[in-house]
Amino acid sequence: MNIPFNKLFVTARETEFIQDAVASGCLTGDGRYTRLCHAWLEENTGCAKALLAHSCTGALEMAAVLANIGPGDEVIMPSYTFVSTANAFVLRGAVPVFVDIRPDTQNLDERKIAAAVTARTKAIVPVHYAGVACEMDGILQVAGEHRLLVIEDAAQGVLSTYKGKALGAIGAMGTLSFHGSKNIAAGEGGALLINDDFLGERAEIIREKGTNRSRFFRGEVDKYTWVDIGSSYLPSELNAAFLWAQLQSAEEIQARRMRVWETYFRRLGAINSDLFRLPVCPPECGHNAHIFYVLFRNAGIRQSFIQALKERGIDALFHYIPLHLSPAGRRYGRVSGRLENTEAAGEGLVRLPLWAGMSAKDVDYVCETVTDVVKKLS
Numbered sequence: 001m002n003i004p005f006n007k008l009f010v011t012a013r014e015t016e017f018i019q020d021a022v023a024s025g026c027l028t029g030d031g032r033y034t035r036l037c038h039a040w041l042e043e044n045t046g047c048a049k050a051l052l053a054h055s056c057t058g059a060l061e062m063a064a065v066l067a068n069i070g071p072g073d074e075v076i077m078p079s080y081t082f083v084s085t086a087n088a089f090v091l092r093g094a095v096p097v098f099v100d101i102r103p104d105t106q107n108l109d110e111r112k113i114a115a116a117v118t119a120r121t122k123a124i125v126p127v128h129y130a131g132v133a134c135e136m137d138g139i140l141q142v143a144g145e146h147r148l149l150v151i152e153d154a155a156q157g158v159l160s161t162y163k164g165k166a167l168g169a170i171g172a173m174g175t176l177s178f179h180g181s182k183n184i185a186a187g188e189g190g191a192l193l194i195n196d197d198f199l200g201e202r203a204e205i206i207r208e209k210g211t212n213r214s215r216f217f218r219g220e221v222d223k224y225t226w227v228d229i230g231s232s233y234l235p236s237e238l239n240a241a242f243l244w245a246q247l248q249s250a251e252e253i254q255a256r257r258m259r260v261w262e263t264y265f266r267r268l269g270a271i272n273s274d275l276f277r278l279p280v281c282p283p284e285c286g287h288n289a290h291i292f293y294v295l296f297r298n299a300g301i302r303q304s305f306i307q308a309l310k311e312r313g314i315d316a317l318f319h320y321i322p323l324h325l326s327p328a329g330r331r332y333g334r335v336s337g338r339l340e341n342t343e344a345a346g347e348g349l350v351r352l353p354l355w356a357g358m359s360a361k362d363v364d365y366v367c368e369t370v371t372d373v374v375k376k377l378s
Ligand SMILES: *Cc1c(COP(=O)(O)O)cnc(C)c1O
Pocket: 054, 055, 056, 057, 058, 081, 082, 084, 085, 127, 153, 155, 156, 176, 177, 178, 179, 188, 189, 190
């Protein structure tokens, strides 16, 4: 057996849509497929405006510009996240302020945010780890009390919900990723979701190199020109065509991933061991089966586990090195309070193979192997 961690899942129509895009004679951004994706995202998330980007990283950069983040501003975020969450704001001269995560969901601990707020704080960036929602009511409440903008890093949260609302559509803005490692994958890709209506027009400008070209194409102005700062964040129609096929099959992809996730949860839950624990998903969170992780008590046991699985052909991966412990995180960021849960996840968390095309036999083999390896490590 050889079970990779992740594998591209191609639905029926990616190639067909790409050929159609090529036949149209124009592959630059904001063509027919991009517009279809925008409409799908608006309909399925309930956001006021969706804009495709070349990556979630790009969408976060746009959000930082839209939020008017500048030198010396502080942005509260978890340290247990991907570098782009912090980088997007550091590029504007801001200081990421790292707050610990909750021990259950691995998400930003809403109870520890208030203590991190200073006169320089501008925004909170909750990250929905593994597609499981942060405690958004608590986060929106602190944000309201201190007049802070909430920008959701929902890179992993496509089709996940919190109290019935789509992730990315709850804060002022949200970002999604369609990177190859995510549920809905276009190789590289992302989206900015705008929920506060008034940010929409400026978002289009920032995304189009600081010009009002989008308005020009809609016939609202008779020429376009440089009106603001901005950069190039549009994906080409090739990516949008691929993404459109994936979005058409989003529910099927999610259902397939969910079957794997549920099987892991049931079968690994039957292992009687205090070496590790399984993921927690609060009842108000509808998750999308993005990641299945197990959390070990320490780095030593985790390493033995990863090694034992590797010897049996299974590719299991640890996840983030907490940003506050990284060279750039130390240089650009600041820590608020103790980050003990962050460090525990940094040392103990392992992700198991999970992709939409995984066969029942593959899943069975992983469950049996994990059960056996944990028994031997106990
Ligand atoms: C994947 C990911 C990103 C970056 O997404 P890209 O589309 O690769 O730029 C940002 N934040 C989080 C939490 C992610 O998981």
